Amino acid sequence: MTDHPSTYRAADTNREGIQWDDRASLHLNGDGGGVLDGAKGVRRGTFAELIRFVMTLPESERGQYHIQKAGDREYQYAEIADLSTHEDFPAA
Template identity: 45%
Template structure:
């Protein structure tokens, strides 16, 4: 993900192994902005971070590699 991002975009947090599918919306664990959920994942103990994915509008699921890359961006809003 290069270029400008909408850090306030609505996203949902899911377990990586929840299977997605028809009832995907009811399987979400938490919701918030992209920045909030990236921050949440990065504050977890490192051994647990790969257990979750962030789902953005349009059905794109961000795995830990993408989440960590977002957290390293110069424009990531830390506060």
């Protein structure tokens, strides 16, 4: 998994495309966020792993979750579903 980039020589800090291997965590919608938000994740892994996991849930449950990706970006179910069909989405 990638981590936040180093400031040493700023190498590899501006990669193009979707960073499927970024660290991410799965959260229940409405978990409150806040200072301890990082501890409220129900599952952790790469961005691709969590997308794959959400898509294996029963369809009625998928909308109850969102993914928080490195850099504090949140992805709701509609985006997760779109990303799961992206042409670059890595195979399991």
